[in-house]
Amino acid sequence: MNEVSHSRRRFLQIAGASALSAGLLASINDVRALVDEQASAAARLDFDQLASAYSLADNLSYLNHASIGTIPRLVQSAHGDYLRLCESNPWLYVWGGGWDAGVQAVRAACAQALGCDASHVALSHNTTETFSMLAQGLPMQAGDEVLFSNLNHDGASICWEQQSSRRGYTVRKFEIPLADIPGLSEDDVVALHADAIADNTRVLVFPHVDNMVGLRHPLHRLVQTARAKGVEFVFVDGAQTLGMLPLQVASSGVDVYACSAHKWLQAPKGLGVSYIHPRLIEIVQPMWMTWGQQRWQGSVRIFEDYGTRNFPELMAMADALQYQYQLGAGRKLDRYLHLRKQAMAMVDADSALAWRSPRSEQLGASLFAIGLRNGQAEATAQRLYQQHGVVVRPFATPGLNSLRVSPNVFNTTRELRRLMHLAVN
Numbered sequence: 428m429n430e431v432s433h434s435r436r437r438f439l440q441i442a443g444a445s446a447l448s449a450g451l452l453a454s455i456n457d458v459r460a461l462v463d464e465q466a467s468a469a470a471r472l473d474f475d476q477l478a479s480a481y482s483l484a485d486n487l488s489y490l491n492h493a494s495i496g497t498i499p500r501l502v503q504s505a506h507g508d509y510l511r512l513c514e515s516n517p518w519l520y521v522w523g524g525g526w527d528a529g530v531q532a533v534r535a536a537c538a539q540a541l542g543c544d545a546s547h548v549a550l551s552h553n554t555t556e557t558f559s560m561l562a563q564g565l566p567m568q569a570g571d572e573v574l575f576s577n578l579n580h581d582g583a584s585i586c587w588e589q590q591s592s593r594r595g596y597t598v599r600k601f602e603i604p605l606a607d608i609p610g611l612s613e614d615d616v617v618a619l620h621a622d623a624i625a626d627n628t629r630v631l632v633f634p635h636v637d638n639m640v641g642l643r644h645p646l647h648r649l650v651q652t653a654r655a656k657g658v659e660f661v662f663v664d665g666a667q668t669l670g671m672l673p674l675q676v677a678s679s680g681v682d683v684y685a686c687s688a689h690k691w692l693q694a695p696k697g698l699g700v701s702y703i704h705p706r707l708i709e710i711v712q713p714m715w716m717t718w719g720q721q722r723w724q725g726s727v728r729i730f731e732d733y734g735t736r737n738f739p740e741l742m743a744m745a746d747a748l749q750y751q752y753q754l755g756a757g758r759k760l761d762r763y764l765h766l767r768k769q770a771m772a773m774v775d776a777d778s779a780l781a782w783r784s785p786r787s788e789q790l791g792a793s794l795f796a797i798g799l800r801n802g803q804a805e806a807t808a809q810r811l812y813q814q815h816g817v818v819v820r821p822f823a824t825p826g827l828n829s830l831r832v833s834p835n836v837f838n839t840t841r842e843l844r845r846l847m848h849l850a851v852n
């Protein structure tokens with residue numbers, strides 16, 4: 428036992444900590460019970476009524492959940508309760524072991540949402556962090572290639588680009604022509620990736636759903652294709668999927684599936700989670716160098732231990748997961764696809780707008796790009812926000828000139844209709 432954990436144990440014996448941590452666990456369970464009750468009440472509401480469960484400003488039409496999510500009030504309140512408990516005796520409530528059962532519950536709920544075993548879940552801060560760890564800690568050799576497309580997000584790209592010049596491997600970006608996106612089929616997406624893979628491609632990275640046009644990449648088929656072509660590591664960016672789509676990541680055969688919990692899961696900001704295949708424990712060097720890594724040797728928890736953790740925030744992630752679970756993964760997906768279909772019909776009916784996202788429902792998500800044939804995307808988004816309280820993200824990228832719209836289940840057809848009208852008037 429190292430010195431830190433020895434002196435902690437001594438203190439806990441002296442302070443009679445086990446009784447106190449049992450009290451903490453009881454308090455966590457009280458908060459959880461209340462969340463359960465409130466979440467099941469919220470799940471009985473029509474999605475059109477569900478905005479009442481959040482604290483967005485009245486004059487706002489928030490259609491930018493892909494940039495950052497908003498937390499339902501019941502999760503905010505649970506978070507506050509955990510914070511108050513923690514602050515009543517911070518030393519004890521960070522190091523006293525009282526959160527252990529709570530952390531286990533978070534891990535189990537994450538595993539359920541990801542579709543994997545709880546022992547393969549690493550709790551992180553966000554997607555960017557996990558990709559930084561991979562780019563720094565994966566042994567690579569001169570001549571090895573990391574491959575991704577133009578749809579890959581900076582958070583899963585820049586780390587490879589920066590490390591490649593230091594460590595001598597190469598990074599190649601291939602193009603998925605933006606103009607072709609609306610007409611793509613699943614076979615096309617697979618073929619584009621297969622054609623881009625070269626003999627020296629050792630790592631393939633792709634977003635499950637990208638952040639510009641919302642192409643839902645066929646996860647299982649892409650992993651199989653990459654393996655068949657000799658790619659050793661497949662790392663997937665799930666920043667836009669956890670909480671939006673039902674997931675089965677373990678059976679896809681992916682090596683790492685990295686997510687942020689502050690978008691569609693509506694957990695407190697600065698929380699993430701990754702599925703990590705256990706074979707990586709022996710291969711990847713963890714980013715954080717802590718005494719905890721000895722403790723977690725042989726487990727994917729070596730990738731999550733960064734020293735003192737914000738437990739109240741982490742506890743609230745289980746409540747966010749519980750709330751989303753109660754809303755129902757299938758029911759949410761139906762709603763997302765319904766809103767998307769309606770938006771596509773509105774765009775098709777307006778000659779000043781252009782649908783820039785996949786038309787195929789199978790390749791679509793609750794994130795789509797609406798091209799402006801006349802106005803400028805950035806100026807239009809600014810006007811929509813300043814004059815009408817509508818929040819969307821502009822993309823001035825050549826070939827897009829689009830407003831990216833990312834509704835949550837509680838956004839309504841009415842809001843979409845208003846957006847389309849205001850965007851061109």
Ligand SMILES: Cc1ncc(COP(=O)(O)O)c(C=O)c1O
Nearest residue numbers: 553554555580582634638666687
């Ligand atoms: C597809 C995608 N990947 C990665 C990220 C980075 O997310 P984070 O800052 O939570 O790491 C984002 C953020 O918008 C994203 O959309």
